[in-house]
Amino acid sequence: MAGERVAGERVAGGQVKVRVGVALGGYGDAARYTAAVDRLEAMGVDSLWVQEMVFGPLVEPFIGMAHALARTSRLKVGTGVAVLPGRHPVLVAKQLASLAALSPGRVLPAFGLQTARADERPMFPVPAGRRGAVFDESLELLRLLLRQESVSFTGQYFTVEAASVGPLPRKPIDIWTGGSAPGALRRTGRLADGWLGSFLTPGEAGAARSHPGGGRGRWPPDRGGPLRDQPGRGHRGDSRVAGGRGPAPAPGRGSGRADRLRLG
Numbered sequence: 713m714a715g716e717r718v719a720g721e722r723v724a725g726g727q728v729k730v731r732v733g734v735a736l737g738g739y740g741d742a743a744r745y746t747a748a749v750d751r752l753e754a755m756g757v758d759s760l761w762v763q764e765m766v767f768g769p770l771v772e773p774f775i776g777m778a779h780a781l782a783r784t785s786r787l788k789v790g791t792g793v794a795v796l797p798g799r800h801p802v803l804v805a806k807q808l809a810s811l812a813a814l815s816p817g818r819v820l821p822a823f824g825l826q827t828a829r830a831d832e833r834p835m836f837p838v839p840a841g842r843r844g845a846v847f848d849e850s851l852e853l854l855r856l857l858l859r860q861e862s863v864s865f866t867g868q869y870f871t872v873e874a875a876s877v878g879p880l881p882r883k884p885i886d887i888w889t890g891g892s893a894p895g896a897l898r899r900t901g902r903l904a905d906g907w908l909g910s911f912l913t914p915g916e917a918g919a920a921r922s923h924p925g926g927g928r929g930r931w932p933p934d935r936g937g938p939l940r941d942q943p944g945r946g947h948r949g950d951s952r953v954a955g956g957r958g959p960a961p962a963p964g965r966g967s968g969r970a971d972r973l974r975l976g
Contacts, residue, residue, distance in 0.1 A: 759787065863876070
């Protein structure tokens with residue numbers, strides 16, 4: 713298997729609970745994906761992370777999540793990471809809500825700004841120079857759709873009226889973001905429940921974990937989600953957003969070890 717990810721979480725008595733997640737890398741092609749999923753389930757691995765690759769053999773992340781969740785009963789499955797700007801957040805919310813209804817508590821979405829390969833970026837079209845702004849608004853609308861029965865939203869890029877993606881998950885889905893640039897970390901502090909760091913040295917991961925957020929951001933954000941006390945940010949109607957929950961730890965990858973950041 714390729715990149716192993718380890719997440720630690722302190723529990724009662726000062727002990728550390730360790731969770732192991734795996735990113736398949738080259739084993740994520742369709743020919744080997746099913747066997748890898750079955751092996752991870754049998755080994756008791758905590759989570760599988762499916763990466764975004766358009767031009768290549770790897771399984772598409774949302775298709776891969778659905779396939780893996782359908783074959784297993786315990787394995788959690790996440791995107792590590794999927795591009796959000798260029799996908800319509802209403803359709804993404806519908807996909808995540810459906811997966812969470814079919815496999816409660818096992819869906820771990822993590823999103824990024826763009827693909828690593830420049831030639832894949834046109835496959836996720838956004839207005840020129842506005843990818844970061846589209847990402848922010850997409851995250852905001854996505855969170856609302858996964859936490860409210862009905863959403864009316866007027867933004868710069870997206871507008872919906874009384875939108876609903878179906879029954880809400882019993883436990884709100886944590887939404888994580890990736891990236892290690894200052895802007896990405898500020899976005900995590902403002903709009904995400906956790907951070908997925910990739911290809912970082914231990915020193916770089918430590919610096920990211922201690923990043924102050926800056927600007928309007930909160931690092932870490934208030935528990936319960938960054939939109940809880942922001943009724944004026946484009947949405948109207950029912951403003952109930954789940955609060956008081958403890959977001960899941962976010963594992964990551966880098967230099968043979970993983971980096972996680974628990975927000976809240």
